[in-house]
Amino acid sequence: MRVIHARRASQSFFLLLFLALAVLTAFGDRPWQMRGWPVGLFLELDPLAALATALATGVVWGGMIWAVLTVAVTALLGRVFCGWVCPFGTLHQAVGWVGRRLGIGPSVRYSPAQSFKYCVLAFLLATAGMDAVLAASRLAHEHPVPALAVLLALGAVAFAAVRRAGTAGARVAVVAGTLALLVAFGGRVLRQDDALTSSVLVGLLDPIPFLTRATDTVVLPLLDRSAGLLFATPRRTHGGWLIGGLLVATLLANLWRTRFWCRFVCPLGALLGIVAHSAPWRIAKACGCSACNRCDGACEGGAEPSRVIRHAECVMCLSCLDGCDDGVMTWRAAPSDGGERALPDVSRRGVVASLGAGMVAAPLLRLGGAISSDWPAGQVRPPGALPEPEFLDRCIRCGQCMRVCPTGTIQPAGPEAGVEALWTPVLNARIGTSGCQPSCVACGRVCPTGAIARFSIDEKLGRGEFEADGPIRVGTAFVDRGRCLPWAFDLPCIVCQETCPTSPKAIRLSDRTVTDADGAGVVLRRPVVDPALCNGCGICEHECPVSGLRAIRVTAENESRSRDRRLLPGASRPASRSG
């Protein structure tokens, strides 16, 4: 068997596994449903998601620890994750392959623009890193002597890097130096503030959440439209056009440039390219090359194996080994005889600009106050969601909660929600088959980063040991008396009260005798919400007969995760339940 057959087999296996796990991410105990399958496997193997959330929270949460395995494999063997495992990479490679077979001939040549992905990475990590830098700075001021020692050591490393590696080292030195300055002075100059903080945006462009989200919210709902195997009621996705459109666009881009995403955009590939810089074994060219350049033409990553090999671009597809007529391409410990370049070829300016932009981006996004005083009331988070700042520090917008939600009421926030909230989960009572079911805990079970904490039914309903805390409230239902049938039109209706699942009901009926057109007295039962009992499940909103703009609507006021949004003065649930 040729080595690329093994690679193709691996790619096919992991792509199928990815799809299988997406199918299995369903609420229930049948064999094809969740019941303990590692449905978050690919997300947990994603070191970019782990790193960004760890920078923002100081915690590598739960299964995200598996990302260490990916880092270890990459450090030793290069970007085999990209070439052999990543389902997104596999799809890109497949489209590019089809393009070549069709004679469209996407370009395989290396482009200097491939360094863009390192800028994307620098931007995303800088955006996520503010909290870590400020925390380190505070720590440094508390322990100045060891901090000075560390800073000096960093300086020495940076100096050595410049001496040894020239321009590549200078880039490392710039990053290290900027970090050192920030740690030394950041805590002094910058005040802890709701805008001077991290913002975890990796989920927008990290390929694993990207593909998971597209699969969960667009591909499966579309594929299942006729079959109806996965969803009894056809599933809808708010803003699905954008998620799906981006998936299609990025895949089609492979007809223009081979492995378009992996080469130009992928921040995870960039991270792994850097992690792989010292891989002891790697692709090399031995003496005796006839310069046929077939390897360059087969190279998925644009690593230029026939010349000075760009190891950071090498996705370990091994096509160069397979295609070499001279038999000089090899995988070995010794350096390539044609020369090699371990670190990415990215300009210092690019890195500095990206880091700078990233550090400015989070404060800029927060300046609008969308997570403080000007928060969007319609953004109702799933039960178990951490308080909004901590939630945004963790959510990678993977869509697993949306996939698993049995009623499809968890939806991706659309572009109207802004960059920070884009594709994060919100409850939409109109779109699903019902609101949030009282006895369901599924979203908390699948969240890979703990943005939605695991919660029990007792916790959700405020029973047992959680009685003092009360139920988890995601918001409050408000009756729109100008639209509600008995309030606005003197028409009888009690649907919201009837379907309210809490006991005692959070919607009571206020009886009032009115006179109808014939002059007869009619007793109208009008709904009134008790905000102390309402948990915001949205079942009333879903059932409301005023089908357009519902006459009873849930907004996030009084959600239990947030003190700032409370409606009632009494005891509230803890403001923070984690890290």
Added chain:
Amino acid sequence: MSGFSRRDFLGRAARAGATVAAAGAAGILLHEEATLGAKKPQRQEGRALDYRAKAAGPKLAIATGPQRAASARAAVEALGGMGRFVAKGERVLVKVNAGFARPAWAGATAHPDVVSEVVKLCLAAGAAEVVVTDNPVNDAASCFDVTGIRAAVESSGGRVAIPKTDDFRDHTVPDGLVLRDWPVLLGPLDGMDRVIGLCPAKDHGLSRATLTVKNWYGLLGGRRNTLHQRIHDTIRDLALLVRPTLVILDGTTPMLRNGPTGGSVSDLGTRDTVVAGTDPVAVDAFGATLLGLTGRDLPGLAPAAAAGAGTLDWESLKPVRVKAGS
């Protein structure tokens, strides 16, 4: 393998190993599996903010006169003078009502003349520092500027503390009904030896009157506007939140209607009275009479008295009555 490439290989292997080790160590060090309810917040024990002075003397003094500053001075003198409350070198916080960005004539806020007088009295008694603060309803800086309080304080030798985000810390009132783990403006209280409450007497739609106990509402942060659903419980808790050194209620031109914002001179009456005391409940019970009410008419006050914050029966304290010069 040549010597160079062996050395190169070993170097790379070492760096790769270091990468793996660093990733592994960071992963293990930072790994956390926060489980259900594992980190319940600690409910705070109640803690009183007690600034009462030990020196004995009259508990209530009522001064009358058209000039509020003179009346305030006379009332404090009647209690034994500021020296009874503020010792040399002590630091004093004056919590004024600066709630609204309205000029002093509107009577919606503590009058700068009285604020100035109190600051001077404290400094004359030997206070090391006098800080004036409030967390107003309107924009804080505007309130202190428009009311004239900032200018009055600074020209009298005091300092205004505009609340900052990190000045608010969670605090629980002992046996509090609603003020539990509530963000309270504790920053300006840090290092203070004495706390004086100073406010005008005003009408209020829900609690009937805004007097010295409700003045502590200006120490609250967070979503304090939700407290209006339980305003009487809140007033009871406020009486227990701070045990002040002294409170001064300015009833020279109390706001009789359209409170607590007012906006027209016609909302004010003329009572030419300033009351000072060490018992805020008694001060308020008397203050209610300036608005045509009694202490019993203020639904939050009796619970405050029952909780031990003072007495509604202000007459039992045998108030010292003085006439202030004009």
